Amino acid sequence: MGFVIDLLLEKSLDVFYTPIFMKKNRPAYKLSVLCNVEKEEEILDIIFKHTTTIGIRKYFVERDILKREIIDFKSSFGDVKLKIVFHKDNKYIYPEYESIKKIAIKEDISIIDLYREVVSEYEKKSKFNL
Template sequence: MDELMKVARDCFYTPIYMKKNRPAYKLSVLCDSDKIELVEDIIFANTSSIGIRKTQVERTILERESVTIPYQGLSLSYKKVFHKDNSYIYPEYQSALEFSRKYCLPIKEAFDSLKFIYGEKYEK
């Protein structure tokens, strides 16, 4: 998956059962059309797969901007997204992870704290 993530937008696997109730994993990869051949090469070189099913999908994305806030020696990164007349703030995972480690918090509490910090700084 590390090799795939270098060229794909996202990838994940799902445990499944194949015919005759054999356990397996389904590998799903989302990539741009110009990367398909490279993704296929990675899959065939690194898995036991002998075939790939492909489906074209459409993607709707929200307008977004990146926001960075300095906070007690950390650089906290967020995505601010916009939908119609609303905006939403999402802390970046890496910032939440660093915050959770620095303050010995569970990652969920770190996410909540980062949203609070953003609100204190920008939504007064």
């Protein structure tokens, strides 16, 4: 599954699989792929070529997304990409995973602690417009 997921992630919005049991209590995996319609044929080709499935169920879904901005933030740990997300009168700050992962590895810091510290630094600086 790991190989197929890597291939699918290059063409899709997101991919995940769930362990399930089929009829006669046979273990299996449910592969879920979120993709744009334009990529559907490529996605199907990957799944049929690299798995043992002989059928795929498809359905369309709608998606609501929040307004967002991605900014570069100079934290005390280094440069971090932040996703600023807006919902009604609320603003949420999310450090981009790959951005803080590199710092956490380099500095040997817990990614959770780094996440919290970067958000705290951003909130302090933006509050005072520094």
